[in-house]
Amino acid sequence: MLIAVDGPLASGKGTIARALAVHFNLPHMDTGTLYRAVAVEMLEAGEDPRDAGRAAERARALDPAAINERKIRSAGAGMAASVVSAHPEVREALLRLQQEFAAQPGGAVLDGRDIGTVIAPHADLKLFVTADEESRAWRRHAELTHRGESISYDQVLVQLRARDSRDAARSSAPMAKAADAVELDTSDMSIDEAVRAAIHIAQHAA
Numbered sequence: 001m002l003i004a005v006d007g008p009l010a011s012g013k014g015t016i017a018r019a020l021a022v023h024f025n026l027p028h029m030d031t032g033t034l035y036r037a038v039a040v041e042m043l044e045a046g047e048d049p050r051d052a053g054r055a056a057e058r059a060r061a062l063d064p065a066a067i068n069e070r071k072i073r074s075a076g077a078g079m080a081a082s083v084v085s086a087h088p089e090v091r092e093a094l095l096r097l098q099q100e101f102a103a104q105p106g107g108a109v110l111d112g113r114d115i116g117t118v119i120a121p122h123a124d125l126k127l128f129v130t131a132d133e134e135s136r137a138w139r140r141h142a143e144l145t146h147r148g149e150s151i152s153y154d155q156v157l158v159q160l161r162a163r164d165s166r167d168a169a170r171s172s173a174p175m176a177k178a179a180d181a182v183e184l185d186t187s188d189m190s191i192d193e194a195v196r197a198a199i200h201i202a203q204h205a206a
């Protein structure tokens with residue numbers, strides 16, 4: 001079974017994708033880590049994430065096995081990732097990696113922004129996970145402060161809006177709900193409820 005999970009940041013899509021992978025014993029790829037890793041490499045080298053050529057070079061040379069999970073999770077990395085990911089050359093460079101992962105014979109779960117629309121339009125199940133802006137901002141704020149980052153709720157909300165609009169407005173593979181995706185609104189759900197709902201949908205789709 002190939003499952004595509006898309007949605008805006010802090011909608012719960014990552015948690016849901018991981019839980020589906022465990023439940024159905026499938027390999028999982030969080031595709032946002034690829035864009036975050038390219039962005040972090042650029043920031044660390046003092047490069048500008050708006051530099052499409054340099055970003056694409058780094059994307060082509062990216063070794064997913066070498067991604068440092070700790071470094072890529074900051075709010076700054078997320079912001080820079082949304083700049084880097086708007087370059088069509090970068091998306092092109094990361095396409096094969098994701099499509100090969102999706103083509104594993106036993107199936108897979110991938111989560112991101114364009115899985116159901118571009119990476120795996122033939123997926124057996126497409127979930128589009130949403131939640132209202134405030135719920136998402138509170139969740140991301142809790143996550144970042146838990147990680148030791150000092151950032152206010154208002155700052156998180158401003159960054160969330162900026163990333164949402166950049167991800168949805170870019171010309172290359174914008175964040176979008178595929179026509180045949182099932183939408184899951186997690187605004188009023190606990191993590192457990194959201195995961196249970198997603199598993200229920202997947203069991204009926206299989």
Ligand code: C5P
Binds near residue numbers: 035081112113167
């Ligand atoms: O999901 P996450 O917040 O880790 O993604 C970071 C950024 O990477 C997103 O804001 C988005 O700009 C980009 N991204 C993307 N396409 C994907 C996954 C992530 O453009 N499939």
